[in-house]
Amino acid sequence: MSGHSKWKNIQGRKNAQDAKRGKIFQKLAKEIYVAAKNGPDPEMNPSLRLVIDKAKAVNMPNDNIKRAIHKASGNQNAENYEEITYEGYGPGGAAIMVTALTDNKNRTASNVRVAFSRNGGNLGETGCVSYLFDRKGYLVIERENLDIDEDDMLLQAIEAGAEEMETSDEVFEIYTEPESFMEVKKNLENSGFTFVTAEITMVPQTYITLDEEQSDKMERLLDRLEDDDDVQNIYHNVEG
Structure with missing residues (x-):
């Protein structure tokens, strides 16, 4: 970890993510909803407090945050999301972990698999890259x-x-x-x-570098994954 800047990677994706601000708010609302199911008071629910802080850091409107918490507080037509982690390899052997919140595991698994296979990667078994x-x-x-x-x-x-x-x-x-x-x-x-x-x-634990062609494929893969409504977070070991 020492000597590598995660912030550099975050900033490298910032422009692409800024263009999808509405989608980011939508994903955060889902994350807030799931956290708030364990209690609507952020002072008593550290997980909720953390995701609210995350939402405020990207300037998500307070009304959106309150709406997601209020939705979780009601019991009628409650939505249930399951958290799933996918692991695989991207262009150049990049290690990639994807976390998702989904109400349909088959849909999400299919979408993630297609994103990998069409952009120079392949989805692997659980544990294939998490140790990295x-x-x-x-x-x-x-x-x-x-x-x-x-x-x-x-x-x-x-x-x-x-x-x-x-x-x-x-x-x-x-x-x-x-x-x-x-x-x-x-x-x-x-x-x-x-x-x-x-x-x-x-x-x-360590980072890799990609050539120009591999980097282009990696960009497309990340874009495809970020476009998926079920995908919440993407982690990889490519140097920004």
Whole structure:
């Protein structure tokens, strides 16, 4: 993990995702709905609080957030979504993990399989690439207008309970163990920091680079997966 910027990959996809803002809101609404089924109060439901923070970070309207929570609170015609993880290989042997929330496993599996096969990849068995990733808490703090240097920020992060930090000109990227993520986030918030990203994610242990043709195919594969309403998150080990 050390020496690689996950933020660089996130920024690399930002323009493509900005064009799909409505779809992103739709997916977040589903995620909020699922989390809120375990309780509509974010103060008592850490999973809901986390996805609300994620929604606010991409400027999802408060009305959309409230509507998804309210929908989950009602019992009539309740929708049930199952979380499924797919694993496979992309162009150049890239390791890819896809998480989905679906009410139709056959539909989702078929769509994901087609996305892989038509864009230089293939869907694999469970466990085929997950061992190449570590589950981590991930917090990003923008450095603009922040009066703190790298050494002091690292000290603050470690004191808050963080495991590791990466620094670039734009951001501080802070990694935690999943179990301590909420505590680290709260400690840093209490110290006055805000985050542009705060999530539990999958971080590649190593990264690979692709040639131009492979990169084009990878872009098309990611676009196809992101267009699928059931797909929530995509993780891969291609250097941004």
